[in-house]
Amino acid sequence: MPAAPPIDAVYTWVDGARPDYLELLRQHQVTPRDLNPERFRDPYEFLRHSLRSLEQHAPWVRHVYLFTCRPHAPAWLRRDHPRLRLVHHDEVVTEPGVLPTFNSNVIESFLHRLPGLSDHFLYFNDDYFLGAPLTRDRLYASDGRIRLPGTVAGESFRRRVYERQIVSLGLLEHGPLLILRDLWAAMQRDHPAEFAELRRHRFRQADDVRPDRFYRWYALRQARDQVVAEPAWRYLRYASFHKLKRDPARERAALDRLATRRPVFFCLNDDQGPTVHPEVATAVRHFLARLYPQPGSFEVDPA
Numbered sequence: 001m002p003a004a005p006p007i008d009a010v011y012t013w014v015d016g017a018r019p020d021y022l023e024l025l026r027q028h029q030v031t032p033r034d035l036n037p038e039r040f041r042d043p044y045e046f047l048r049h050s051l052r053s054l055e056q057h058a059p060w061v062r063h064v065y066l067f068t069c070r071p072h073a074p075a076w077l078r079r080d081h082p083r084l085r086l087v088h089h090d091e092v093v094t095e096p097g098v099l100p101t102f103n104s105n106v107i108e109s110f111l112h113r114l115p116g117l118s119d120h121f122l123y124f125n126d127d128y129f130l131g132a133p134l135t136r137d138r139l140y141a142s143d144g145r146i147r148l149p150g151t152v153a154g155e156s157f158r159r160r161v162y163e164r165q166i167v168s169l170g171l172l173e174h175g176p177l178l179i180l181r182d183l184w185a186a187m188q189r190d191h192p193a194e195f196a197e198l199r200r201h202r203f204r205q206a207d208d209v210r211p212d213r214f215y216r217w218y219a220l221r222q223a224r225d226q227v228v229a230e231p232a233w234r235y236l237r238y239a240s241f242h243k244l245k246r247d248p249a250r251e252r253a254a255l256d257r258l259a260t261r262r263p264v265f266f267c268l269n270d271d272q273g274p275t276v277h278p279e280v281a282t283a284v285r286h287f288l289a290r291l292y293p294q295p296g297s298f299e300v301d302p303a
Helices: 019-028 046-057 104-108 181-190 192-198 211-222 248-261 278-291
Strands: 007-012 064-068 084-088 120-125 128-130 146-148 177-180 227-229 239-244 265-270
Touching: 007 046, 007 104, 046 128, 046 278, 104 211, 146 177, 146 211, 177 181, 177 211, 181 192, 181 211, 211 227, 239 248, 248 278
Parallel strands: 007 064, 007 120, 064 084, 146 227, 239 265
Antiparallel strands: 120 177, 128 265
């Protein structure tokens, strides 16, 4: 396998517990759906433990970018960490009328503008975790092309690039994605009208273009010399997607299975509705503390 280039990791995140952020949401909301707390709450400390998982299982990652709304940053984050790049939306989003945005699809469309970002980068949501060592051969095929999961029919059916789809492929799409920075930019240059329309959507909506899906379709259409589709059957051998529900017994059992299996990639997707069941939140925190008990270097020393 050819030598892999430096790889950075990028997280998108906001502090949904800030009163000023909640007030900003209310000022701009159009429908009740715009205030869906599943989009911005984190009673589980996902980001903290995802970063721990990254350090534990992918120590070769060069820099970690946290792309967030100004002035957000976790209180526990070590801002002077030499490998951390804290970037606020207004540092890269220069188009008038886009900010503030509460639409993760819009935010993702600007990832390629992060200053100093590596040509190949791993994109994480804060509810993505590494459960076992992430080796380069999980990301690259033997000929050096990037493995592209979540591509069942994606290279053929362009209609799958939108937020709403008839058949959910969450099992394949909720995990870290290795992205070619230039290709991410090229798909937007080649489809300017669709991305301009997306950026007018301050909140997520059904006709949003999903950049991650669009990228899969575009890359497999335009750059077969650089990417290769990762078969679903192979990807699901080392990846898992789990929706958190308001059922403590169910969640404890599911989390125990995850702890035993330890897939390389897994996602814990908050699907509890308007409120979080306290026993479920406790179970998730205990699970994460069991897998990642040691504070990472990105955390301020509690002493």
